[in-house]
Amino acid sequence: MKSTTAEVDPGSYLLSRTVDGFGFAKQEQSNSTETLSKNRPVDDHPNDREQKTIRKWRKMIGVGGSDWKHYVRRKPHVVKRRIRKGIPDCLRGLVWQLISGSRDLLLMNPGVYEQLVIYETSASELEIIRDISRTFPSHVFYQQRHGLGQRSLYNVLKAYSVYDRDVGYVQGMGFLAGLLLLYMSEEDAFWLLVALLKGAIHAPMEGLYQQAGLPLVQEYLSQFEQLVKEYLPMLGEHFIQEMVNPSMYASQWFITVFSYSFPFPLALRIWDVFLYEGVKVVFQVGLALLRFCHDDLIKLPFEKLLHALKNFPAEAMNPDKLLPLAFSIKVSKRLEEFKREYEKRKERPLPHSLPLLSSSGIPIHNLAGLE
Amino acid sequence: MAASGSNKIKNAKLVLLGDAGTGKSSLVLRYVKGQFVEFQESTIGAAFFSQAVAVNDETVKFEIWDTAGQERYHSLAPMYYRGAAAAVIVYDITNLATFARAKKWVQELQAQGSPNTIMALAGNKADLLEARQVSAQEAETYANENGLFFMETSAKTAINVTDIFYETAKRLIQAQPVQNPQGMILAGRPSERPPTAAAASCCS
Numbered sequence: 068m069k070s071t072t073a074e075v076d077p078g079s080y081l082l083s084r085t086v087d088g089f090g091f092a093k094q095e096q097s098n099s100t101e102t103l104s105k106n107r108p109v110d111d112h113p114n115d116r117e118q119k120t121i122r123k124w125r126k127m128i129g130v131g132g133s134d135w136k137h138y139v140r141r142k143p144h145v146v147k148r149r150i151r152k153g154i155p156d157c158l159r160g161l162v163w164q165l166i167s168g169s170r171d172l173l174l175m176n177p178g179v180y181e182q183l184v185i186y187e188t189s190a191s192e193l194e195i196i197r198d199i200s201r202t203f204p205s206h207v208f209y210q211q212r213h214g215l216g217q218r219s220l221y222n223v224l225k226a227y228s229v230y231d232r233d234v235g236y237v238q239g240m241g242f243l244a245g246l247l248l249l250y251m252s253e254e255d256a257f258w259l260l261v262a263l264l265k266g267a268i269h270a271p272m273e274g275l276y277q278q279a280g281l282p283l284v285q286e287y288l289s290q291f292e293q294l295v296k297e298y299l300p301m302l303g304e305h306f307i308q309e310m311v312n313p314s315m316y317a318s319q320w321f322i323t324v325f326s327y328s329f330p331f332p333l334a335l336r337i338w339d340v341f342l343y344e345g346v347k348v349v350f351q352v353g354l355a356l357l358r359f360c361h362d363d364l365i366k367l368p369f370e371k372l373l374h375a376l377k378n379f380p381a382e383a384m385n386p387d388k389l390l391p392l393a394f395s396i397k398v399s400k401r402l403e404e405f406k407r408e409y410e411k412r413k414e415r416p417l418p419h420s421l422p423l424l425s426s427s428g429i430p431i432h433n434l435a436g437l438e
Numbered sequence: 439m440a441a442s443g444s445n446k447i448k449n450a451k452l453v454l455l456g457d458a459g460t461g462k463s464s465l466v467l468r469y470v471k472g473q474f475v476e477f478q479e480s481t482i483g484a485a486f487f488s489q490a491v492a493v494n495d496e497t498v499k500f501e502i503w504d505t506a507g508q509e510r511y512h513s514l515a516p517m518y519y520r521g522a523a524a525a526v527i528v529y530d531i532t533n534l535a536t537f538a539r540a541k542k543w544v545q546e547l548q549a550q551g552s553p554n555t556i557m558a559l560a561g562n563k564a565d566l567l568e569a570r571q572v573s574a575q576e577a578e579t580y581a582n583e584n585g586l587f588f589m590e591t592s593a594k595t596a597i598n599v600t601d602i603f604y605e606t607a608k609r610l611i612q613a614q615p616v617q618n619p620q621g622m623i624l625a626g627r628p629s630e631r632p633p634t635a636a637a638a639s640c641c642s
Contacts, residue, residue, distance in 0.1 A: 194508070197459045204477040238458065238508045239482045280513030314514065318483030327482050370501065373486045 089331045090249070092205040121155045128158065128165070135165045147343065151394060153386070154339045160250035166343045168267030169259035180254040183226040191228040191236035195221055202241035208249060219253045220245055226257050227264075234264070237276035239322040246326040246334065269345035275322055287321045288313045290405040291350055294398060299357055302365055309369045316376035320353055321346075328377075329384070336386040347398055355393035359383040447490070447497045450610055452603075453519045455543045456528030457536040458507035461562040464593035465528060466504045469603055474594050481506045484518055491607045498607040500524075519547060524556040524606045529577075531561045531590060532569035537577065544584055556609045557586040558602055564590035565597070 085093045127138045127146070139146050154162045164170040189195075199217050203209045208216035223244045228236040243263070247256035264273040274283025291313045296303035306312065319327045324346075325337045340348045356379055357364065367375055383389055454462040463481050467473050470487045487502040503518040505511070519525055525547055529540040540559065547555060559581045561572060574590055581588035587605060591598040 194458070198480050200477045201459075201480045204475070204479055237510045238480050238506060241480070242482070276510065278510070281510065284514075314517065315484065315486065318514070322482050328479070370486075370488050377486070 086207050087331075090207045091203075091331060092207070092210075117155070121157065124149070124155055124158050124162075128161065132161060132165050132170060150339050150343045151390065153336050156335075159335070159339070160255070163247070163250060163338070163342050164255055164259060166268070167259050167262045169255065169262040172262055172267060173255060173258040176258070180226055180257050183229045183257075184222045184253075187226075187229040189225050189228040189236070190232070192225060195224045195228065195236050195241075198238060198241055203245045206245075206249075209245060216248070219248050219256075222253050223248065223257045223260065227260055230257075230261065231264070231273065233278070234273055234276050239319075239327070240276060242323040242326040246338065263342075272346065281322075284314075284318055284321055286406075286409055287346070287349075288317060289409065290402060291317055291321075291353060293405055294350060294354060294401065295357065297401070298354055298396065299361060302357060302361055305365050306372075309372055311369065311372055311376070315373060317353055321349055324349060325352065333384050333386045333389065336390060340390075347402055348393065350398050350402065351393040351396050352389065354396050354398070355389050356383055358396070359389065359392060446495070447499055448610070448614075449499050449501060450523040450607070451503070451521060452500045452524040452526065452606065453503045453505065453515075453522045454526050454528060455505060455515065455519065455540075455547075456507055456560075457530070457533075457539040460507065460528045460530040460533075460536050461593050462507060462528050463504050465526070465560065465562060465591060465599060465602075466502055468593040468596055468599045470502070472596075474596075476594075483511075484514070489603070491604055493604070493607050493611055496611055498610055500603065500607070516550065519551050519555075521552065522555055523610055524558070525551070526558045526560055526602065526606065527586070528560045528562050529572065530563050531572050531574075532563055532566050534571040537561075537572045541580065544586065548584075554613065556606055556613065557584075558606050559586045559588040560598075560602055561588070561590040562593060565592040565595045 087093055126134075127149070128135050129138075150162075150166070164173075199221055200209075200212065202220060206216070208214075209220065211217065220241060224236055224240060227240065227244075228234075240260070244256055244260060247259050251259070262268065264276070265271050266273075272283060274286070275281060277283070292303075295306065295313070324341055325334050329337075337348060337352055360375065360379060360383055364372060364375055454466060456462050458480070461478075463485065464474060464478050466485075466487050467475075467478070470489045481504055483506060485504040487504065488500060489502065490497055490499045503522075505515055505518050525543075527540045527543045527547075529536040544557065544559075547557060559577060561574065561577050577590075578588050580586075587609070589598045589602045589605070591602055593599060
């Protein structure tokens with residue numbers, strides 16, 4: 068796709084646009100900017116409280132993560148509580164790698180990433196290139212044509228499409244990788260993607276992107292629909308009346324774990340919890356959004372309802388309001404039951420994920436006993 | 439936007455189908471909001487828009503579903519084209535493969551969709567003439583043979599964007615004359631349709 072406007076002079080482009088604390092070009096809406104600045108990552112002048120929090124976190128992690136596993140074993144509840152309050156932005160990249168299990172994968176597979184990027188070719192290369200400039204197009208890191216951001220994104224996605232040729236590249240992955248690359252190196256981001264999709268700590272999520280109809284998306288959406296009916300029965304009934312189902316508004320929540328078209332400060336806080344506690348937080352946040360706007364949503368007809376479900380008010384997007392509400396909604400037990408029912412209903416279980424083995428034949432160590 | 443004082447408003451579900459990166463979202467955003475950006479974020483899942491268009495003394499209100507184009511998302515498409523009154527199938531005139539994919543969508547709609555669905559074929563990115571890979575002639579012939587109407591469009595310059603939706607609305611009205619008191623079911627939604635159809639969600 069050729070275009071002249073694409074070749075902007077990067078320097079002037081960066082300077083001429085104002086960006087928020089996370090590197091996204093500022094939108095005109097002033098209300099969202101306010102919430103943003105309140106939740107900015109730790110900047111050059113963290114206040115005393117923030118510094119105290121960072122010190123606590125550093126102690127918990129140890130040098131380069133050396134104390135982490137020990138601490139988690141001793142005080143899992145402290146870790147959970149602190150993560151729910153938000154990982155300090157300056158430590159986020161490292162902590163994400165520790166809690167997702169990706170750091171171990173990286174250490175067990177030296178040289179593999181390089182091999183995938185440099186020596187292998189992928190059938191998805193053109194598809195990936197087509198989407199690169201359409202991933203977080205308003206973020207400075209990804210705006211520059213062929214710049215560092217776009218190149219890293221390409222490499223990570225290509226490497227994954229080689230690592231698992233059956234899954235290959237699927238639209239949506241770019242937003243996961245794009246989010247990760249803002250906090251870590253290419254190789255780290257790649258292994259975190261592997262940890263998530265192949266299931267290093269939690270259940271594998273590659274079903275979100277697999278052939279045969281994105282089976283895990285279907286499963287999650289059906290579970291979410293049931294949760295809405297049970298937890299918000301009036302709204303659930305209203306959705307049925309208006310023939311609105313979750314695939315119309317929530318597929319992207321699951322496919323990209325809220326990294327697509329959600330305010331970045333909220334997305335990051337969700338990811339903190341998601342990587343530690345697993346996918347259930349996506350259900351919780353989804354339910355919390357619906358509950359937060361329940362009284363408005365229940366009055367809206369089809370068209371306005373769909374609009375509202377894609378445009379939640381800024382107040383609902385404030386992590387300090389939304390997340391406590393989300394955590395108060397207990398879903399684990401019901402999710403497990405739904406899952407069992409779902410699998411029973413389908414005669415055969417999902418074609419189970421390949422173990423950690425790349426289809427290019429590069430041996431990858433098994434994850435058993437990682438924890 | 440809607441003709442004021444008009445007494446007949448018809449809701450019509452319209453779906454945009456076509457390969458990834460052909461400009462489905464850009465067409466819709468140009469049409470509904472008059473906007474264009476060079477790098478439109480990929481559509482994940484589907485996006486919904488609505489837009490009313492007046493044709494003589496009648497108004498068609500489009501309920502537009504903009505779908506994700508990548509092949510892998512194919513399985514999610516039926517719930518969007520099922521019951522659609524109209525489909526705009528989009529390809530990129532600078533990319534022959536997207537034309538082949540458009541033909542596949544036409545076949546699928548002919549086989550699976552409702553026989554009354556109005557189908558439009560949009561050859562998008564018509565501003566990029568120097569990179570053209572699909573001739574207008576070829577597309578026109580294909581469209582005629584398959585009962586579609588065809589326009590080359592450019593979301594970037596806005597050429598033919600309003601026109602293709604207007605033409606779709608016009609054909610919808612022609613195909614569904616007003617004498618039917620209940621009106622045709624254009625939108626396939628509950629107010630017009632018994633709730634049995636509710637089972638037709640994608641997540642069975």
